Amino acid sequence: MPPKPRAPCQICSAHESKYACAACRAVYCSAPCYKQHKGAAAAPLAALKWPYVPEASAFPDPLQRDDPKPLSLAQYEAIATAPGVRAALRAHPELRALLVRLDGLRGAAREEALEAALGVSRGDEAGSGSGSGGGEEREGMRALAGAIEGAVRGGSGGLGLDWIGARENDDDK
Numbered sequence: 001m002p003p004k005p006r007a008p009c010q011i012c013s014a015h016e017s018k019y020a021c022a023a024c025r026a027v028y029c030s031a032p033c034y035k036q037h038k039g040a041a042a043a044p045l046a047a048l049k050w051p052y053v054p055e056a057s058a059f060p061d062p063l064q065r066d067d068p069k070p071l072s073l074a075q076y077e078a079i080a081t082a083p084g085v086r087a088a089l090r091a092h093p094e095l096r097a098l099l100v101r102l103d104g105l106r107g108a109a110r111e112e113a114l115e116a117a118l119g120v121s122r123g124d125e126a127g128s129g130s131g132s133g134g135g136e137e138r139e140g141m142r143a144l145a146g147a148i149e150g151a152v153r154g155g156s157g158g159l160g161l162d163w164i165g166a167r168e169n170d171d172d173k
Contacts, residue, residue, distance in 0.1 A: 011037050051076070075152045084147030092140025117141045 006016040009029035017027035021037060028034050071079075079085055089095055098117060105113055119138045 009033055071152065078151040078154070079148055082147055082151035084150055085144065088140065088143040088147045092136065092143065094137055095140045095144060098137060098141065118145065 006018070007027050009015050009017050010026045011028045011033035015029040017029055019029070019034065020027050021034070026037060028037055102110060102113055102117065117137065118141050
């Protein structure tokens with residue numbers, strides 16, 4: 001009795017599969033297909049380091065109704081899996097370094113650097129230091145901010161980030 005034919009490679013579809021990915025069980029035929037598969041695969045959500053999310057109070061304080069709320073775990077997952085966020089990070093590789101720099105800042109210095117990076121500073125931009133990057137960095141940050149807003153708000157309405165108004169303010173300076 002002849003051996004059963006193996007399933008085709010799920011990466012190239014040109015050859016029979018010989019191996020299976022231990023993480024997702026995808027079948028592939030060779031090392032190049034494996035490398036292509038691993039490069040395309042995103043980190044599993046369980047591998048991400050999630051920030052602490054406090055439990056919601058059973059009796060919310062009406063005076064804090066309009067205060068900013070921390071993101072829920074579902075919103076963090078939406079950001080982590082949003083195609084728009086991944087596309088913005090892929091299209092603007094300089095964003096990773098900028099985000100690491102911003103993450104290292106605290107308080108007013110972080111706010112000033114974030115405003116400068118987005119191009120929405122209301123004060124003197126000369127003293128903003130790190131984050132007052134060029135146009136590509138600013139466009140990348142704006143694309144990322146829009147993608148995050150869309151992910152958190154589920155693609156519906158939202159604040160409608162107005163970069164055109166901010167750009168006009170930049171031109172006035």
